Amino acid sequence: MKKYYTAESVTEGHPDKLCDIIADSVLDECLAYDPASRVACEVLATRGRITVAGEITSRHIPRVPEIVERVLKDIGYSTGGRMLDVLLHRQSPDIAAGVNTPLEERNGQSLGTQLGAGDQGVMVGYACDETPEKMPLAVMMAHRITHGLTMARKTGQIPELLPDGKAQVTVEYENGRPERLDTVVLSAQHRDDVRPAELEQALREKVLIPALRALPPDEDTRILINPSGRFVLGGPDADTGLTGRKLMVDSYGPFAPHGGGAFSGKDATKVDRSGAYMARYIARNIVAASLASRCQVTLAYAIGVTQPVMVEVDTFGTGTVCADDCLAMATRYVFELTPAGIIHALKLTRPIFAKTACCGHFGRADFPWEQEDRIKALQDAVL
Numbered sequence: 001m002k003k004y005y006t007a008e009s010v011t012e013g014h015p016d017k018l019c020d021i022i023a024d025s026v027l028d029e030c031l032a033y034d035p036a037s038r039v040a041c042e043v044l045a046t047r048g049r050i051t052v053a054g055e056i057t058s059r060h061i062p063r064v065p066e067i068v069e070r071v072l073k074d075i076g077y078s079t080g081g082r083m084l085d086v087l088l089h090r091q092s093p094d095i096a097a098g099v100n101t102p103l104e105e106r107n108g109q110s111l112g113t114q115l116g117a118g119d120q121g122v123m124v125g126y127a128c129d130e131t132p133e134k135m136p137l138a139v140m141m142a143h144r145i146t147h148g149l150t151m152a153r154k155t156g157q158i159p160e161l162l163p164d165g166k167a168q169v170t171v172e173y174e175n176g177r178p179e180r181l182d183t184v185v186l187s188a189q190h191r192d193d194v195r196p197a198e199l200e201q202a203l204r205e206k207v208l209i210p211a212l213r214a215l216p217p218d219e220d221t222r223i224l225i226n227p228s229g230r231f232v233l234g235g236p237d238a239d240t241g242l243t244g245r246k247l248m249v250d251s252y253g254p255f256a257p258h259g260g261g262a263f264s265g266k267d268a269t270k271v272d273r274s275g276a277y278m279a280r281y282i283a284r285n286i287v288a289a290s291l292a293s294r295c296q297v298t299l300a301y302a303i304g305v306t307q308p309v310m311v312e313v314d315t316f317g318t319g320t321v322c323a324d325d326c327l328a329m330a331t332r333y334v335f336e337l338t339p340a341g342i343i344h345a346l347k348l349t350r351p352i353f354a355k356t357a358c359c360g361h362f363g364r365a366d367f368p369w370e371q372e373d374r375i376k377a378l379q380d381a382v383l
Contacts (some may be wrong), residue, residue, distance in 0.1 A: 019242055021063070054088055056089075142169045145169070157206050169181070334377045
């Protein structure tokens with residue numbers, strides 16, 4: 001049975017990603033000086049103006065103008081001619097109370113250093129055995145294209161490129177496995193004086209061929225490069241950017257549902273971020289332990305409560321040892337699912353988040369939620 005799945009990725013210069021990077025850079029600076037910082041930072045970027053807003057409770061006051069200027073410069077945008085609005089205030093005392101004094105403690109259960117969830121919500125993690133990264137192949141290839149596009153620009157391999165860009169990859173699946181590359185779309189911002197045919201040839205040779213090695217194009221693969229014909233004006237000058245508007249790019253594309261909570265700009269007491277990282281950690285270890293070839297883990301939390309109100313595992317019929325409800329029970333046994341436990345297990349008080357903001361939060365070995373270090377514990381729990 002044939003199916004087609006399409007995954008998307010965008011470069012760091014895309015206006016939405018620019019906002020995500022600024023928000024996570026604000027978070028990182030707060031954590032670098034105060035690991036207990038509570039941050040919920042949102043960014044909007046449009047022509048000539050950037051707005052940074054949200055709630056921050058920290059012993060450090062982030063130097064937002066310096067952060068914004070540094071991010072713009074690092075990405076490759078001009079730092080002049082832009083107005084900056086900074087609209088930050090402290091976290092709501094009601095939310096802070098629910099996090100600091102969770103429901104269980106208010107009901108007389110002594111929890112010591114436990115934290116309540118910073119919000120309600122549903123978080124989804126996914127893993128599969130299609131790639132060494134335990135990610136869907138289409139997703140990984142889309143991210144490799146945009147990463148290659150950025151590297152070709154920054155290293156001078158293709159000097160005509162500008163920071164904005166996006167990629168889309170459609171893969172044909174046969175009986176649940178990737179069989180052939182159907183369509184590739186690449187849109188790359190460029191200088192006004194570029195020769196389109198020369199740019200297209202450079203993009204094919206220096207970006208697409210390396211990025212698509214895992215499933216090379218065949219004679220029927222459609223490759224569309226700058227299908228609009230011209231892409232000179234880009235970034236926030238062309239399109240308003242906003243944090244949290246690339247949820248499926250950040251996660252698993254069409255291969256798994258999304259709980260709805262954005263990641264960037266939030267500290268780890270916000271379980272829509274930390275819970276999604278934990279769900280991915282669990283799913284990857286289940287697949288790495290050969291307990292399933294595909295796995296989706298869903299967690300749900302209530303604000304001010306320590307334990308998740310739901311833990312669900314779905315292996316889509318690929319489980320090898322026990323049923324999905326058995327894996328869900330093993331998950332509760334092997335993994336610490338309270339907010340404090342997640343923060344401790346994944347070391348989420350470190351300033352590591354600006355690196356997550358572009359090319360996906362999952363499938364990159366340098367993040368702690370990608371470690372396959374619970375394989376034996378899971379196997380022991382179910383065997």
